[in-house]
Amino acid sequence: xxxxxxxxxxxxxxxxxxxxxxxxxxxxxxxxxxxxxxxxxxxxxxxxxxxxxxxxxxxxxxxxxxxxxxxxxxxxxxxxxxxxxxxxxxxxxxxxxxxxxxxxxxxxxxxxxxxxxxxxxxxxxxxxxxxxxxxxxxxxxxxxxxxxxxxxx
Amino acid sequence: xxxxxxxxxxxxxxxxxxxxxxxxxxxxxxxxxxxxxxxxxxxxxxxxxxxxxxxxxxxxxxxxxxxxxxxxxxxxxxxxxxxxxxxxxxxxxxxxxxxxxxxxxxxxxxxxxxxxxxxxxxxxxxxxxxxxxxxxxxxxxxxxxxxxxxxxxxxxxxxxxxxxxxxxxxxxxxxxxxxxxxxxxxxxxxxxxxxxxxxxxxxxxxxxxxxxxxxxxxxxxxxxxxxxxxxxxxxxxxxxxxxxxxxxxxxxxxxxxxxxxxxxxxxxxxxxxxxxxxxxxxxxxxxxxxxxxxxxxxxxxxxxxxxxxxxxxxxxxxxxxxxxxxxxxxxxxxxxxxxxxxxxxxxxxxxxxxxxxxxxxxxxxxxxxxxxxxxxxxxxxxxxxxxxxxxxxxxxxxxxxxxxxxxxxxxxxxxxxxxxxxxxxxxxxxxxxxxxxxxxxxxxxxxxxxxxxxxxxxxxxxxxxxxxxxxxxxxxxxxxxxxxxxxxxxxxxxxxxxxxxxxxxx
Numbered sequence: 001x002x003x004x005x006x007x008x009x010x011x012x013x014x015x016x017x018x019x020x021x022x023x024x025x026x027x028x029x030x031x032x033x034x035x036x037x038x039x040x041x042x043x044x045x046x047x048x049x050x051x052x053x054x055x056x057x058x059x060x061x062x063x064x065x066x067x068x069x070x071x072x073x074x075x076x077x078x079x080x081x082x083x084x085x086x087x088x089x090x091x092x093x094x095x096x097x098x099x100x101x102x103x104x105x106x107x108x109x110x111x112x113x114x115x116x117x118x119x120x121x122x123x124x125x126x127x128x129x130x131x132x133x134x135x136x137x138x139x140x141x142x143x144x145x146x147x148x149x150x151x152x153x
Numbered sequence: 154x155x156x157x158x159x160x161x162x163x164x165x166x167x168x169x170x171x172x173x174x175x176x177x178x179x180x181x182x183x184x185x186x187x188x189x190x191x192x193x194x195x196x197x198x199x200x201x202x203x204x205x206x207x208x209x210x211x212x213x214x215x216x217x218x219x220x221x222x223x224x225x226x227x228x229x230x231x232x233x234x235x236x237x238x239x240x241x242x243x244x245x246x247x248x249x250x251x252x253x254x255x256x257x258x259x260x261x262x263x264x265x266x267x268x269x270x271x272x273x274x275x276x277x278x279x280x281x282x283x284x285x286x287x288x289x290x291x292x293x294x295x296x297x298x299x300x301x302x303x304x305x306x307x308x309x310x311x312x313x314x315x316x317x318x319x320x321x322x323x324x325x326x327x328x329x330x331x332x333x334x335x336x337x338x339x340x341x342x343x344x345x346x347x348x349x350x351x352x353x354x355x356x357x358x359x360x361x362x363x364x365x366x367x368x369x370x371x372x373x374x375x376x377x378x379x380x381x382x383x384x385x386x387x388x389x390x391x392x393x394x395x396x397x398x399x400x401x402x403x404x405x406x407x408x409x410x411x412x413x414x415x416x417x418x419x420x421x422x423x424x425x426x427x428x429x430x431x432x433x434x435x436x437x438x439x440x441x442x443x444x445x446x447x448x449x450x451x452x453x454x455x456x457x458x459x460x461x462x463x464x465x466x467x468x469x470x471x472x473x474x475x476x477x478x479x480x481x482x483x484x485x486x487x488x489x490x491x492x493x494x495x496x497x498x499x500x501x502x503x504x505x506x507x508x509x510x511x512x513x514x515x516x517x518x519x520x521x522x523x524x525x526x527x528x529x530x531x532x533x534x535x536x537x538x539x540x541x542x543x544x545x546x547x548x549x550x551x552x553x554x555x556x557x558x559x560x561x562x563x564x565x566x567x568x569x570x571x572x573x574x575x576x577x578x579x580x581x582x583x584x585x586x587x588x589x590x591x592x593x594x595x596x597x598x599x600x601x602x603x604x605x606x607x608x609x610x611x612x613x614x615x616x617x618x619x620x621x622x623x624x625x626x627x628x629x630x631x632x633x634x635x636x637x638x639x640x641x642x643x644x645x646x647x648x649x650x651x652x653x654x655x656x657x658x659x
Contacts (some may be wrong), residue, residue, distance in 0.1 A: 002357045004582060012323060019330055022345050034608040037340045040600045041333045048326045055321045070378065076375040079412060081574070082367070083547045088566050096557065097599060106545040112542020129552055140558045 004068035005059040013052035017093030019045035023057055097127040159281060162509030163503035166517045169316050171211050175218040175514060179522045182222020183529075187230055187536050191225035191367060191548060198362040199555030210490040210507050216488060217468070220481050221273065223520050225243070225526045226465050226533065228265040233258060241424040241460040244432040248445060255448055255513060259392035261529055264453045265352070270523040272413050272458035274416065275411035276465025277515040280472075282506050282514065283503075291498035297616050301626035303599045304617075305633070306476055309420045310588040312633030320584045328589040329358045332596020336487040339604065351564050358487055358593040359559045360478065363426075364569040365586050367552040369576020371545060380416055388530050394449075403454050404436050410455045414462025419470055424463035432460035437557040465515065472508055473498055475598070482586045483594040485613035514581030 016024060019041050026038030069077070082101065090099035105123035108114045132142045163534075165171060183195035197216050204212035227242035229453050232249035241330050245265060246554045252261035294302075311318045334345045335355025346352040410431035417427035435455035445452045450566070468479030468485075475496035477483035489496045556569035579586060611614035617627045 001582070003160075004578070005367050006577070008582060008584075013329075015330075018347075019333075019345060022347065026290055026342060026344060028372060030612055033613075037337045037342045038345055040603065041330060041344065042327050043327050048323065051319050051323045051326065055323070057315075058319065058531070073376045077372050077577070079566075080372055080375050080545055081548070082414070083546070085570060086551065087546075087549065087569055091557075092554065092563055096554065100546075100550040100553070104543075104550060107546040108542050114540070114542065119544075123546075126547065130550075134203070134554065134558065138206055139594060140202055140205075141561055142554065143557060143563060 001066050001068055002059050003108060009052045009055035009059060012055070013049055016045045016049040016052060019051070079111060091143055093145060094141040095148055097131060098145055098147050100130070101127045158285070158505060159513060160607045161506060162511070162513030163164070163517075165210050165510030166214065169452075170509075171214050171514065172521075173519065174211055174215040175518050175521055176525070178215045178218025179222040179225070179518065179525055180220035180501060181571050182224075183226040183522075183526060183533050184222075184228070184356065184536055185219065186223035186226020188532050188544065188548065191551075191597045192370070192481075193220050193437075194362050194484055195366040195370075195552075197481055197488075198244045198359045198450075199367075199551060201484065201592070202555065203486065205398050205491065206411055207495055209489075209504075210510045212492060213485065213507065214510050214518070216485050217511065217514060218518045218522070220464070221515075221522045223481075224273075224461055225522055227460075228269060229262065229526070229530060230259045230537060232265055232453070234426025234537055236537075238517055238611075241428045241463070242456070243425070244343050244456035245453055245460075247432065247456075248447070251448035252450065252453070253444070257448070259388040260276060260396045260450060261291050261448075262388055263393045263396040263402060263452050263527065265457045266523050266526050267397065268454045269458035269461040270519055271407055272414055272461035273515070273519045274436055275458075276415050276462045277512065277519070278341070279415055280469050281512055282513070284469060284473050284508075287469070287496040287654055291474050292502075293367045294474075294622070295620075296602045296609065297620055297623040297639065298626065300599065300602035300606050301617055301623040301630065302470075302474055302476055303595060303628050304630040306470075306595075307588060307592065308422075308630040308633035310585065310591075312636035313420065318637035320582070321588055324579070324584050324589040325584065325592045327451060328592025329599070331361070331595050332593050333600070338597075339601070351576055354560070354562075356568065356593065357559055357565060359484065360556045360565045360568050361405055361572050361593055362484055362590055363552050363556050365579075365590065366480070367555075367577035368546065368569060368573025369580060369586075371548060372573065372577040375541075377547070388406055388527070393527060399450065403451050405438070406451055406455050407458055409434060409438075410458035411462045413550060414459035415431035415465075415466045417459070417574075418463025418466030424460050424467070424479065427463040428456035428460040431455045448531065468515075470654040472500065472511065472641035473575065474598070475596065480590045483591050 010045055023038035023042035023045060026041075027036035028038045028042040029036055030039075037136050083106070085101040087099055090102060093099075093104070103123075104126055108119045108122065111117075130142070134141045166175075181200070182193070182196060185191040186193065191199075196219055198353075200216065204215060227237065228245055230236045230247070230252050231245040232244040235246050235250040237243040237246055249261045249265060252258065263425045291298075310325065311321045321394060330345070332355070335343070335353055337344050342537060343353060365535070411430045413434065414427045418424060428578065432445075432455050434454060435451050436442045439445065439449075441449070464479070469478070471477045471482040471486050475486065475498075478485045486496050494500065494504060494507065552569060554565050556565045557563065559565055576586060579589075606616050607614075616623070618624045
């Protein structure tokens with residue numbers, strides 16, 4: 001926990017420094033028509049830097065020896081995170097409907113070991129339902145890929 | 154004058170289409186409340202893009218119904234599965250689950266739903282009475298007053314939220330800084346984009362909510378390991394009727410909890426402390442405090458009444474001042490802006506049908522809600538029995554659809570994923586997420602209020618203290634900000650342990 005707390009605090013402070021830098025570019029003072037664009041972010045970042053320093057002190061003084069995440073616990077988390085990231089990549093290539101069908105199918109089969117009937121049924125039903133609700137009913141377009149182009153959408 | 158307005162509101166709320174939306178909203182909301190990883194704020198955020206094409210009157214009814222549904226849903230998982238779907242239903246598990254284990258799940262659920270209904274109704278009645286008055290007062294507010302109210306909103310996270318005050322402050326600052334990213338409408342300059350074109354649009358709070366609360370929550374649930382071994386819902390009209398005959402005995406608990414809930418609820422993050430506080434009070438005033446924790450029906454009544462009263466109350470500052478009292482209310486406020494409405498006291502003058510339709514729909518929504526959950530409990534409980542290998546990709550897909558549809562932009566889906574990881578890490582490190590979301594939503598409004606106030610005073614911050622209303626509010630805000638510094642000394646003075654039991658607030 002301590003390492004994670006320290007890392008977060010340092011990342012936050014680095015972010016604070018970036019914001020302060022950009023605020024100086026924008027001007028943190030007063031122009032003819034009121035405070036400049038950098039005024040608000042500058043003060044936010046200054047307080048953030050102070051908080052970051054405070055968190056570093058806290059983390060050093062109050063040592064929390066518990067690990068941020070154990071080796072056993074990180075596996076299920078990655079089992080969600082990695083497929084989810086792959087899913088997002090796939091959306092970009094194949095569109096949302098195909099991607100969600102593939103994603104749901106593989107996940108249900110690989111992690112859940114569900115029967116092929118359930119796997120195929122659900123991974124077809126979800127994209128079709130999404131298509132009907134979003135594309136047809138509420139006219140909200142979703143990202144599409146080659147399959148939709150081939151079908152004429 | 155209020156009565157005619159309420160009638161006007163009921164004319165809106167009772168239109169068949171709007172009633173239909175209320176039913177749909179409660180149905181979806183309850184499902185969302187039952188599912189892990191999909192809370193009220195998140196559900197409202199995902200559905201928000203669907204409402205862009207709806208008339209605002211109907212859209213807000215759909216979203217508030219969803220909110221009520223999510224509140225009801227939390228009670229189901231608490232009682233039957235010992236899993237609080239929402240943080241404010243943690244206290245409901247203390248006595249609800251033991252009751253269910255004894256085979257009294259029907260009684261516990263009936264008590265929970267009825268208490269929720271009573272709490273919400275109490276809050277709605279108070280909103281009906283006080284909202285117009287508050288809006289009238291707020292009409293006289295200028296930018297300094299609004300900025301002070303914002304200050305108060307965020308100070309209460311630090312002073313009353315529990316947890317580490319520095320981390321709460323950091324969450325607020327991150328939210329505000331993320332809100333700054335992109336085009337500054339006032340001066341027309343690009344801020345904090347560092348030359349990256351994708352950053353020009355800034356960060357949308359809807360995407361942040363979906364990532365932080367949706368994806369983050371799933372990651373956390375996965376790490377803790379899912380096990381939904383619950384008791385069955387045994388509920389039939391006879392059980393409901395018998396429980397209803399017992400409940401009036403606890404009228405004191407109802408009234409006390411409703412007041413606690415409303416009082417805590419219109420300040421941000423109030424629902425969870427309200428439910429714990431009202432549980433503690435119920436135990437304190439009970440003739441049999443030793444029965445609490447072992448399946449006392451009063452232990453279900455107290456937190457549920459308070460949580461729903463607080464949930465209702467959090468909408469009061471949203472419609473009157475344009476300041477949301479909870480993350481869900483914050484998402485709704487964002488919706489108002491997208492639908493082209495200006496949140497704040499002017500709504501009562503300019504769009505009475507919208508405001509009163511919303512208030513009236515809180516009555517109808519709760520009546521429909523309590524009847525629906527009582528009728529369909531076994532169905533909702535069955536949802537939690539769906540294996541996680543199906544639920545997980547389903548919820549991730551729904552979140553992706555929601556994130557994409559906000560701006561039809563792929564980068565938002567990536568942001569969602571990143572916010573998910575941040576949400577997971579922050580939850581583990583005890584950074585509260587609610588203030589971050591609220592700050593992201595209110596960022597522009599807060600900055601404008603600050604700018605205009607400083608222009609009025611030609612750069613002096615004293616303006617927040619010299620105007621009477623603004624001064625009073627700012628003083629309270631400063632007190633809340635200072636509270637974490639004062640409390641240890643105060644406790645030492647009274648000979649109490651220096652560390653208060655920390656309660657993390659969502």
